[in-house]
Amino acid sequence: MINLKSFLSTLSLLVFLAIWQGLAVYLNSNTLPTPEAIAKVFQQACISGQLPFHLGVTLLRLVVSFTIAMLLGCAIGIVLGRNKKLDAFFDNWLVIFLNVPALVTIILCYVWFGLVESAAILAVVINKLPNVIVTIREGTRTLDQDLLDMAHCYHFGKRKTLVHVIWPQLHPFVMGATRSGLALIWKIILVVELLGRSNGMGYQLHLFFQLFDVASILAYTVAFVAVIQLIELLILKPLDKKALRWRR
Amino acid sequence: MTDIQININNKTYPTATTPSIANLKLSLNSNEFTCLVGPSGCGKTTLLNIIAGLDNDYDGEILVGQQHTHPKIGYIFQNPRLLPWRTVRENIELVLDEHQPPEVIDALLEVMQLTPAQHIYPERLSLGMSRRVSIIRAFAVDPEVLLMDEPFVSLDAPTARQVRELLLKLWQQRPHTVLFVTHDLREAIALADRLIFLSASPMQVVSEIIVPIARSDRRNELAIESFRQQLLQNHPEIKQLL
Numbered sequence: 001m002i003n004l005k006s007f008l009s010t011l012s013l014l015v016f017l018a019i020w021q022g023l024a025v026y027l028n029s030n031t032l033p034t035p036e037a038i039a040k041v042f043q044q045a046c047i048s049g050q051l052p053f054h055l056g057v058t059l060l061r062l063v064v065s066f067t068i069a070m071l072l073g074c075a076i077g078i079v080l081g082r083n084k085k086l087d088a089f090f091d092n093w094l095v096i097f098l099n100v101p102a103l104v105t106i107i108l109c110y111v112w113f114g115l116v117e118s119a120a121i122l123a124v125v126i127n128k129l130p131n132v133i134v135t136i137r138e139g140t141r142t143l144d145q146d147l148l149d150m151a152h153c154y155h156f157g158k159r160k161t162l163v164h165v166i167w168p169q170l171h172p173f174v175m176g177a178t179r180s181g182l183a184l185i186w187k188i189i190l191v192v193e194l195l196g197r198s199n200g201m202g203y204q205l206h207l208f209f210q211l212f213d214v215a216s217i218l219a220y221t222v223a224f225v226a227v228i229q230l231i232e233l234l235i236l237k238p239l240d241k242k243a244l245r246w247r248r
Numbered sequence: 249m250t251d252i253q254i255n256i257n258n259k260t261y262p263t264a265t266t267p268s269i270a271n272l273k274l275s276l277n278s279n280e281f282t283c284l285v286g287p288s289g290c291g292k293t294t295l296l297n298i299i300a301g302l303d304n305d306y307d308g309e310i311l312v313g314q315q316h317t318h319p320k321i322g323y324i325f326q327n328p329r330l331l332p333w334r335t336v337r338e339n340i341e342l343v344l345d346e347h348q349p350p351e352v353i354d355a356l357l358e359v360m361q362l363t364p365a366q367h368i369y370p371e372r373l374s375l376g377m378s379r380r381v382s383i384i385r386a387f388a389v390d391p392e393v394l395l396m397d398e399p400f401v402s403l404d405a406p407t408a409r410q411v412r413e414l415l416l417k418l419w420q421q422r423p424h425t426v427l428f429v430t431h432d433l434r435e436a437i438a439l440a441d442r443l444i445f446l447s448a449s450p451m452q453v454v455s456e457i458i459v460p461i462a463r464s465d466r467r468n469e470l471a472i473e474s475f476r477q478q479l480l481q482n483h484p485e486i487k488q489l490l
Contacts, residue, residue, distance in 0.1 A: 150329040153300050153321060154343040154389060164342060168333045246333045246369040 033215040042219040050204075055223055058201040061189055065124035066181060072125070073132025074174065078166070080133065081140020097130040102188050106195055115196040127188050132177045139173030140166075171243045175236065182231065186224070252276040252319055252393055252425065254299060256308035259291070268294055269306070270450035276393060279423040283436035286446030287489055292429040295451065296323070296395045299427070312392060322386030322424075324396040328378040330370040336381050337366040343389050356384045359418050376407040383415055387422060396428040400435065412438065416466070433479075433490055437461070437472045445486045454485055 017035050024034040033041075045051035080087040106123040113119035143166060151161045193202025201220060208216045252275070259269040268291040276282055284292055297303040299310060301318040312319045330339050340353050357363045360380045370378055379399055386394055399415075400408040416439065419426065430436050436443055437459055445454040457479065465471050480487055 146325070146327070146329050147331065149297075149302050150323070150325065152302060153323045154385075156342070160342070164331065164334070168331070243333075246371065 030212070031214050033218065037215050038218045038222065041215045042222060045216065045219055051220065051223055054199060054201050054204045055220075055227065057199045058189055058193065059227070061121060061124070061193075061200065062182075062185055065121045065128065065189070066185055068121070069125045069128040069132055069181065069185070070174075070178065073129050073177065074136050074170075076129075077133045077136025078140050078170075081137040081143075087137070094130050094133060097126070098134065102127045103191065106188070106192050110196045117197075120192045120197055123192050124185055124188050128181055128185055131184065132181060135173050135177040135180075136170060139170045143169055168243070175240060175243075178236065179232075182228065186228065251278055251313065253311040254295075254308075255310075256295070256298065256306055258308070259294060259298065259303075259306040262305075267450045270452065272308075272452060274444065274453070276425050276427060279425055281419065281426045281428065281439060281441045283428045283430060283440035283443050284446055285430060285433060285436050285443055285486075285489065286451065287448050288431055290446055290448040291451040292446065293326075293397055296397050296427070296429060299393070300395055319392035320389065322389050322391035322394045324379075324382050324386045324394070324399045326397045326399065326401060328370070328375075328382040330378055330381055330385075332370050335367050335369055336362060336373070339370070339381060340385050340388050343385055352388065353384075356388055356418070359421065360384050360414050374407075376403055376411055379403070379411055380414060383411075383418065387418060387424070391424065394424050394426045396426065398430055400430075408435075413467070415439075416463075420463070431490070433476055434472055437475055437479075438466050445483075445489055447489065454489060455483055457483070 021034055021036075024032045024037075042051070080090060105126050109119045109123035109126070113122065147165050147169075148161070151165045156165065189200070190202035190205065193200035194206045195202075197203055201224065204220060205217055208214075208220075254272070254274040254276070256269050256272045258267050258271075260267040272295070284295070286292055294303065298306055298308075299319070300321050300323050309316055310318060330336075331342070334342065337353060337357070340356070344352065353366075354363070357366055360383060362377065362380055362384070365373065365377060370381070373381070383399070386396075400411060403411065412435070428436070428439060440459050443457045443459060445457070446452065447454050459475070461471055461475060
């Protein structure tokens with residue numbers, strides 16, 4: 001069964017590449033290079049160090065802004081989920097921030113704080129934060145009151161209750177926020193870099209766009225997709241497995 | 249250990265017009281097994297939650313010895329309320345201080361016949377086993393009062409009997425003050441030193457009866473049944489509560 005599954009997924013990838021190759025050869029245009037040409041560009045960009053450098057810069061921005069957004073979002077989400085009055089007060093703010101277009105936040109951050117690194121990070125965090133808060137708040141609302149009462153009876157205290165009673169119940173919500181967050185932040189970071197930074201994937205893509213260098217754009221995209229898959233495979237899946245080992 | 253005095257003048261839920269509990273006075277003697285017997289929905293769980301400090305919206309006082317304070321409690325809830333992401337042993341460890349020796353848990357697991365199951369996650373336990381774990385958890389903290397809220401409800405008769413006997417065995421080894429809530433008179437007679445009968449809302453004490461059956465005779469169902477008959481005959485006021 002597993003062999004059949006891996007065979008099918010390999011086959012589907014090969015079919016995809018074959019269709020691409022066929023189309024590229026048939027059209028014979030600069031705007032659709034063959035997979036082989038892209039592989040060559042990819043290799044050259046790796047050897048010259050351009051691709052690893054810009055990918056690294058973008059990854060660093062991703063890690064910093066993602067960490068800030070998740071930590072702040074979880075804390076605020078838990079507080080709003082547990083406190084009805086605060087939630088009623090801040091609910092409107094959340095709705096506003098959820099609906100401000102990403103581009104507007106980015107432009108405003110650059111206008112107000114200048115074309116600096118901290119403004120770029122802030123723009124990404126502001127875009128991601130409301131999503132995390134909403135997801136974690138919904139999770140906190142579904143916490144099992146029976147277990148919280150048990151923790152109170154046995155004098156767990158705040159720290160023990162948070163680590164051993166609340167956090168495990170929030171795990172699926174945190175993982176949901178993580179996955180959707182990574183996808184969202186990737187996309188926003190590129191725009192942030194395109195508009196106001198002189199390095200990173202977004203900056204490079206902008207450059208290639210001006211040169212009409214589609215092969216480079218696609219080579220960078222391949223690197224991009226590979227990194228996301230690696231994060232899923234090496235970090236998120238093992239985390240899921242560890243946290244859910246108690247399930248039948 | 250000190251005696252515990254519970255005086256509740258009034259407990260009314262915000263949405264209710266009449267009080268759930270009014271002028272209720274209970275005293276719990278050290279290491280005595282007390283059963284509260286009353287009809288379903290009369291407010292027994294509310295009373296336990298007040299004693300446990302889960303419900304502070306009432307008019308009254310709780311005295312431990314001479315002091316106004318909440319006693320240290322072990323609470324055995326109607327459903328076991330184990331953390332599903334921690335094994336049996338980890339669930340018990342969590343209520344203890346970190347510097348407690350592991351032998352404390354070993355001994356309790358042994359009495360409740362759960363040593364082989366100590367590294368299993370709660371989802372794989374039967375209901376009877378989960379109940380036994382929650383009994384261990386309550387005894388492990390060495391409480392001033394053990395609160396038990398119908399802990400054998402929805403178990404089949406043989407399992408309920410087994411868990412009951414294990415509970416008594418543990419309690420006789422480690423005497424504690426127990427407040428046990430049930431609506432099953434036979435179960436109450438089999439367990440208690442003293443029965444307290446409660447009326448429906450507002451909950452009040454209808455009568456208090458000492459159970460004179462020797463501990464060695466508590467497994468004898470005939471003795472329990474004949475005491476039950478005698479009780480119902482001599483105290484017609486409790487018939488309507490059952």
